[in-house]
Structures are given as structure tokens and as C-alpha cells.
Amino acid sequence: MAFTIQFVIDVLSLGGAYALMALGLVIIYGILRLVNFAYGELIMVAGYTMYLSSGSGLPWLVMAALAVAMAVLFGILTDYAAFRPVRAKSVTAVLITSFAFSNLLQNAALLFISPRPRNVPLPDIFSQTVSIGGAITPVRNLITIAASIVLLAAVAFLMRRTTLGIAMRAAATNFTMARMLGVPANLIISSAFALSGFLAGVVGILWIGRIGTVVPGVGLEPLLVAFIATVIGGMRSLPGAVVGGFLLALIDTTLNYTLSQDLLKFRDAFTFSLVILILLWRPQGLIKGPASGQRT
Amino acid sequence: MKHSYLTALVLIAVIAAIAIGSQLIGIRLYDRIATNLLISLVLVVGLQTFMGNSGLLSFAHIGFMGLGAYTSAVLTIPAQMKGMALPDLYDFMKVVEISPLLAMLAAGVLAAVVAAVVAYPLMRLSDAASVITSFALLVVLYTVMNNWSAFTNGPRTLFGLPKTTDLPIAAIVAAVVVVVALLFKESRTGKLLRASREDEVAAAALGANIPHLRWRAFILAAFIAGIGGALWGHFITSFAPKAFYLKETFLIITMLVIGGANTVTGAVAGTILITFAYEGLRGTEGALNATAIGAGQVVGLTEIVLALAMIAVMIVKPGGLFPNREIGHILTRARRKKETVA
Numbered sequence A: 001m002a003f004t005i006q007f008v009i010d011v012l013s014l015g016g017a018y019a020l021m022a023l024g025l026v027i028i029y030g031i032l033r034l035v036n037f038a039y040g041e042l043i044m045v046a047g048y049t050m051y052l053s054s055g056s057g058l059p060w061l062v063m064a065a066l067a068v069a070m071a072v073l074f075g076i077l078t079d080y081a082a083f084r085p086v087r088a089k090s091v092t093a094v095l096i097t098s099f100a101f102s103n104l105l106q107n108a109a110l111l112f113i114s115p116r117p118r119n120v121p122l123p124d125i126f127s128q129t130v131s132i133g134g135a136i137t138p139v140r141n142l143i144t145i146a147a148s149i150v151l152l153a154a155v156a157f158l159m160r161r162t163t164l165g166i167a168m169r170a171a172a173t174n175f176t177m178a179r180m181l182g183v184p185a186n187l188i189i190s191s192a193f194a195l196s197g198f199l200a201g202v203v204g205i206l207w208i209g210r211i212g213t214v215v216p217g218v219g220l221e222p223l224l225v226a227f228i229a230t231v232i233g234g235m236r237s238l239p240g241a242v243v244g245g246f247l248l249a250l251i252d253t254t255l256n257y258t259l260s261q262d263l264l265k266f267r268d269a270f271t272f273s274l275v276i277l278i279l280l281w282r283p284q285g286l287i288k289g290p291a292s293g294q295r296t
Numbered sequence B: 001m002k003h004s005y006l007t008a009l010v011l012i013a014v015i016a017a018i019a020i021g022s023q024l025i026g027i028r029l030y031d032r033i034a035t036n037l038l039i040s041l042v043l044v045v046g047l048q049t050f051m052g053n054s055g056l057l058s059f060a061h062i063g064f065m066g067l068g069a070y071t072s073a074v075l076t077i078p079a080q081m082k083g084m085a086l087p088d089l090y091d092f093m094k095v096v097e098i099s100p101l102l103a104m105l106a107a108g109v110l111a112a113v114v115a116a117v118v119a120y121p122l123m124r125l126s127d128a129a130s131v132i133t134s135f136a137l138l139v140v141l142y143t144v145m146n147n148w149s150a151f152t153n154g155p156r157t158l159f160g161l162p163k164t165t166d167l168p169i170a171a172i173v174a175a176v177v178v179v180v181a182l183l184f185k186e187s188r189t190g191k192l193l194r195a196s197r198e199d200e201v202a203a204a205a206l207g208a209n210i211p212h213l214r215w216r217a218f219i220l221a222a223f224i225a226g227i228g229g230a231l232w233g234h235f236i237t238s239f240a241p242k243a244f245y246l247k248e249t250f251l252i253i254t255m256l257v258i259g260g261a262n263t264v265t266g267a268v269a270g271t272i273l274i275t276f277a278y279e280g281l282r283g284t285e286g287a288l289n290a291t292a293i294g295a296g297q298v299v300g301l302t303e304i305v306l307a308l309a310m311i312a313v314m315i316v317k318p319g320g321l322f323p324n325r326e327i328g329h330i331l332t333r334a335r336r337k338k339e340t341v342a
Helices: A002-032 A039-056 A058-087 A093-113 A139-161 A163-173 A177-181 A187-209 A222-233 A238-258 A267-281 B002-025 B028-054 B061-077 B080-087 B101-120 B127-147 B168-188 B187-200 B202-203 B210-236 B246-259 B265-290 B302-316 B327-341
Strands: A129-132 A135-138
Touching: A002 A039, A002 A135, A002 A139, A002 A163, A002 A187, A002 A222, A002 A238, A002 B002, A002 B202, A039 A058, A039 A093, A039 A187, A039 B302, A058 A093, A058 A187, A058 B302, A093 B127, A093 B246, A129 A139, A135 A139, A139 A163, A139 A187, A139 A238, A163 A177, A163 A187, A163 B101, A177 A187, A187 A222, A222 A238, A222 A267, A222 B127, A238 A267, A267 B101, A267 B127, B002 B028, B002 B210, B002 B265, B002 B327, B028 B168, B028 B210, B028 B246, B028 B265, B061 B101, B061 B127, B061 B246, B101 B210, B168 B187, B168 B210, B168 B265, B168 B327, B187 B202, B187 B210, B202 B210, B202 B246, B246 B265, B246 B302, B265 B302
Parallel strands: none
Antiparallel strands: A129 A135
């Protein structure tokens, strides 16, 4: 019983974080049909904001809010630096600019801060554990589950009930038509980047809360997770991203429990091989999004 | 077709000029830089055969380079050194020792076989999904290289490769690869693939089996990457898996993209340009490190400048320096124009 609870909590907390990461990526992809390679660096930005503000004596929640705000700011900056100037050109051009921008941010952190890991301030609650039905769980896992439920619900509400969300979904389905009906394109794209940055910021705090330190390459793993989760779930669909995130967490956690120590080193290789198998079976991903329209 | 010969001639002349020029100057540092340049050229032109013709960005290329480098290493490290260099190697492999040339071929073949198996399902994807999976493939290859200690000595540095790559050999391989890339571009597969790059739906309607065409190009690219990896391994003689990861990937993609991914000329031009820029910037970084007292190491400056250059090129000239015409084509057109004017 204790084992089952442990397993479920592990899957849900990892899956919640994965789902949020995937969601942040797919919001951009859904509207612009473009992959944001600089997404992982938004998580890095959140981490370094925490590190830089750690000496200021501010309460932790203020620092966290500051970190999320910086991630949002850099999300919007990504739009202006890497996407807007080349948006109308080829898809490859935009992939490359976002890849270059990701490298730019990473190396800027390397140059101006340090290549070595930096400690991030965390409240005590992140390192405590509780016992639920005999399973000992770190409290941060429960925080992750709670945060992901709240955020997923908030994003669902935003997308379904608000004007902004409806405009975003309209833009994702048929960009040209949405523009003709008076949806301001640049505003929608910038808000999508801001929302993506917001999710990245929150995930960043939760993710770095697990590790405790931040390095320039910290964004790579979340980026990969988001990539794989969106490919499994279906690149065009927001629920697909969430499903993909939880599924990937289930696969990862199962492998964690079942593989021997020798094979565990290869876990990523196994996970990605599974992804290839899923794609063989359903090249569109598990959940199909709206039919693709013209971009920009 | 005629201008393809001219292109091949011009590009081979450039490669020869680099090799002979640096031999004549006779400074060892320049020799190293020139050899490095030619090895990068092999890799970038290899990437061009896939990326340029299919229009799909591939991140996995450096992974196949690593595969080639390790294959060649395992096959050529002298038997008496294997105990030290690769302590966990399987027994039956310990006695194997073949000539570096054969090993280079084996490296290419192994990379191609792995690519053929792995990429078959992936080539059905296009756009973003294909880019993402190629990125994932890079991570898989890196994970395997980093952990399969028996063959790669794990994350530790592998040493003991015989140093067999010198400037003439690198130049010959580079010239052959350039010719192969041009031939592939003009072959039936290459032409159909380029048609699919321009318009997927129209090409498919004309009967092009796009996943299959992409698959062939991907195998060729992996083969060239494997050869390039072996070449590099025998030049550098000791390396660790982290040499085959994001930093290198960024560098070769920068080279190809700034030069122009659609043409072999672009690949060559980009490699030369970025190698010089890279060496210059590295020199500056080194000089700054020598002068800055107590200010800590300057790292990452080179990459920042390259990233800015890449974004600028994409904004101003999204096709790179040679967006769609090979150098031979440009030259023949220029001459014809002059004739008509005169």
C-alpha cells in the first residue's frame, strides 16, 4: 500500500511538472507553429533571478514572484529578439534563431555569472518530508502537485472563458482568419510568450527546488521533457501536452523503479526509444489538434 | 549539369588552396587550424546532404560523428594499449586492431547502419516533430556514449588513438565528400528530395515517396558524419563524449546556416568563414584572459558573438550567403551575361 501511494505521488508530482513544461512549449507551438528552443533558458532565468536576489533579504515569496516576473519578461524578449524579425520567413530560420537565442542566453550566464553551480534560496518546507499512509514523501512533491493542479485549472479557464484565451485558440486554429476577424496578431503572440514565460518561471522554481542549484545548462532537461511530452501528446493540442507530460512521468517513474542500477544510466535512451515506438504507431501524437492553417 | 562540374572544380581548388597554402606557410598552428577546418568541412557538407536537400533541421549529426569516432577508436587502438585505454572492453574485441583507413570506413558504415535503423520511423515526421526527435536522438546517442563504458570508457577521456590524420588526408576526404554531396544533389533522389523541400504536397502528388527519400539522405549524412568523426578522432587522438554534444552541434549548424544550407558552396563558405571567426574570437578570449587580472575567466564570449551573427544573418539573409545557386552556376551566369552585353 505504502509503495502504491509512493508511486502515485511520484508520478503525479513529476507528471505535474512535466505537464506544465510541455504546456508552456505547446502554447507557442499551437499559435506560431514554431518550436521555441530558448524555452529551457526561461527556467534558467528564473533560477538565476532567485540566486541573484538571495542576498537582498526579501521574503522568499517575493523572490519567487520576481523570478517568475523575469521569466515572463524574457519570454516576451524571446519573441522580440528571435521570433518577430523572422516570423514571416522560413520555418527553419525561426528554429535557428531560437536555437541561437538559447545559446546566447546560456553563454551570457556563463560569461557574466559563472559556469559553476550556484545555490538557490529555498524555504525550509522544500526540504521537509511527511508520511502519508506509510509512504515518506518530500513536501515539495506535494507542493508541485498542488501547483500543477491550480495552474492547469487556471490555464484551462483562461483558454475557455476569457477573451484572450478564445482569441489565442482562434489564432492557433486559423491564424489568417483570426486576424481578419480583428484579433491583433502581435498582441496575441506576445501574450502567448508571456504565458509561456509564466509557466516556465513557476516550473523553474519547482524544478530547481528539486535540485537546489542552478547552472547555465539547467534548462536542457526541462526542454527535452517538454519536447518529448508534446511529441507524444500531439504537437497541436493543449490537453495533449498535459497527457503527454503525465505519460512521460509514468514511463520515467516506472523505469526508475524497475531498471537495475546498471541499466538506469541509460534511462533517457529507453524513454526516447519508447517515444520512437509511440510515433511509429501514431505519427500525429496521441491527441490530434485542430487542422493546420496558414501561419502569420 | 555543366555548372556542377565547375562548382566541384572551384570547391576542390579552394580545399587544395587551404591545404597547400598552410603547408607553404609552414607554421604548425596554422596546420592544425587548417586540418580542423577541413574536418569541419566534412561534417558540415555531410549535414548539408540531409538538411539542404530535405529542408529539415537535424540535430543528430554530431551524435553520428561521435559514433564514428568511437568505432574507429575501438578498432584501431593498439592491442597492448587497450588494457589501459579501455579496461572494460569485451574480451573478443581486445585483439582487434585494423588499419585506420579500414576503421574509418567501418566507422562510416556503422553510423549509417545505426541511422538507417533509428531514422526509419522518424522520417515520417516533418516540421517541428522531426526537429524535436532529431534533438532527442542526439541526447540518446550522447547518453549511450557517456555510459557504455565497455566501448567508450564512459564520461572519461579516451586516449591512445594512433595519429594518422594529417592535412593531406583531411583535404582528400573533404574533396571526396564535396563531390559526393554534389553528385547526390543532382541525383534522382536529390532532385526529388529538393522538390519535396519546396512543396511537400506537390512532390508527394507527383509520386515522390518522401519518407523514403529523406531516409536515404539521412543515411548518407550519417555515413559522412561517421567518416568525419573517425577523421577527427585520429587527429585529436584523445576525446570524451562531451565533445559530441550541443556546443559542437551549435557550431556546425552555425557554419551551415550562415553559409547557406541549400548549397554545397554555402556549406564550404560557411565553414571557412566561421572557422576563421571562431579562431579569431578564441584568440581574443585568450588575450582577455591573459590581461584581465583577477576578473575571472572569460568564457562563452565566442558563442555569444556567433549566436548574434546567426540571428543577424537570419534576419537579413535567411537563406545564408549562398541561398540557392552553387558557385559554378553563379560563375557561368556571370560569364553569359558579359557575353550578351558584349
